[in-house]
Amino acid sequence: MLYNDKIGVSVLLEIRDLKAEIGGKRILDGLNLKINTKEFHVLMGPNGSGKTTLAKAIMGHPGVKVVGGDILVEGKSILGLTPDKRAKLGLFMLFQNPSEIDGVGFVNFLRSSVESIGEHTINTKEFMDSIKNNAEQLKFDKNIVGRSLNKGFSGGEKKKAEILQMAILKPKIAILDEPDSGLDVDAIKIVAANINRIIGETAPGLLVITHYSRILEYMKPEYVHVMINGKIIKEGGISLIKEIEKAGYDKIG
Ligand SMILES: Nc1ncnc2c1ncn2[C@@H]1O[C@H](COP(=O)(O)OP(=O)(O)OP(=O)(O)O)[C@@H](O)[C@H]1O
Numbered sequence: 613m614l615y616n617d618k619i620g621v622s623v624l625l626e627i628r629d630l631k632a633e634i635g636g637k638r639i640l641d642g643l644n645l646k647i648n649t650k651e652f653h654v655l656m657g658p659n660g661s662g663k664t665t666l667a668k669a670i671m672g673h674p675g676v677k678v679v680g681g682d683i684l685v686e687g688k689s690i691l692g693l694t695p696d697k698r699a700k701l702g703l704f705m706l707f708q709n710p711s712e713i714d715g716v717g718f719v720n721f722l723r724s725s726v727e728s729i730g731e732h733t734i735n736t737k738e739f740m741d742s743i744k745n746n747a748e749q750l751k752f753d754k755n756i757v758g759r760s761l762n763k764g765f766s767g768g769e770k771k772k773a774e775i776l777q778m779a780i781l782k783p784k785i786a787i788l789d790e791p792d793s794g795l796d797v798d799a800i801k802i803v804a805a806n807i808n809r810i811i812g813e814t815a816p817g818l819l820v821i822t823h824y825s826r827i828l829e830y831m832k833p834e835y836v837h838v839m840i841n842g843k844i845i846k847e848g849g850i851s852l853i854k855e856i857e858k859a860g861y862d863k864i865g
C-alpha cells in the first residue's frame with residue numbers, strides 16, 4: 613500500500629509499476645506514485661537516480677521510452693498521448709534545465725501555451741495584467757518578459773520564468789524539477805512564496821523534485837518520496853528530509 617493511499621478518493625495522477633528506458637538503458641524500474649488534488653509531494657534521491665527521467669516520462673518526452681507499467685490521469689492512461697495533449701489535461705513541468713528558444717518572445721510563447729490548452733480566447737488586457745502582476749510578485753524584471761524565451765536568461769531568471777508560466781497556465785498537476793537549483797537565498801524565498809501563492813489559488817497536485825531542504829523551509833510538503841535506482845525505496849512525511857540530510861542516502865532504505 614502506498615503511503616498516501618486514501619480510500620474513496622479518485623487519484624489525479626497515478627504512476628503504476630513504471631519501467632522506462634533511455635537509449636536502451638533501464639532508468640525507471642518499477643516505480644509507483646500517487647498524487648491527488650491539493651497534495652504536495654517531494655521527490656528526493658541521489659544524482660542519476662531517475663527523477664528527471666520520471667518527470668519527462670510523465671510529460672511524454674520522446675527521449676524516454678516507457679516499456680512497462682502505466683501513467684494515469686484521473687483513472688485514464690495517458691501513455692498514448694502526445695506532450696501537448698498531456699498539457700491539455702492539465703499537466704505542467706518546470707524543467708531542471710529549461711531550453712533557450714531564440715526568436716520566440718516570452719509573451720507570445722505564454723499566449724500560445726494558454727491558447728493551446730484552453731478552450732477560451734484570451735482577453736489581452738487581462739492576460740497582460742496577469743503577466744505583469746506575476747512578474748512583479750516574482751521580482752522579475754519587466755524587460756525580461758519582452759525578450760525571447762529563456763534566451764540569455766540567467767539560471768535564476770529561467771526558474772522564475774517557469775514559475776510565471778505555471779501561474780499563467782494554472783495546471784492541475786505541476787511537476788517542478790529542481791525549482792531551487794541555482795537560486796540565491798532571496799530568490800529561493802521569492803520562488804517558494806510564489807509557488808505557495810499559486811498552490812493557494814489553483815490547488816494543483818504538486819510534485820517538487822529537490823536536493824535541498826532550504827526551499828522546504830518556506831513550503832509545507834506533506835509527502836516525501838525517496839528514489840534510488842529508478843524506484844521509490846522509502847516514503848514518509850517531512851521528517852524523512854531531516855533523516856536524509858543526517859544519514860545520507862546510503863543509510864536510507
Ligand atoms: N539522453 C540520455 N542518454 C543516456 N543516458 C541518459 C540520458 N538522459 C539521462 N540519462 C541517464 O539516466 C539516468 C537518470 O538521469 P536523471 O536525469 O533522470 O537523474 P536525476 O535523478 O534527475 O539526477 P539529478 O539529481 O542529477 O538531476 C542517469 O544515469 C543519466 O545518465
Ligand SMILES: [Mg+2]
Pocket residue numbers: 663664665708789
Ligand atoms: Mg534531475
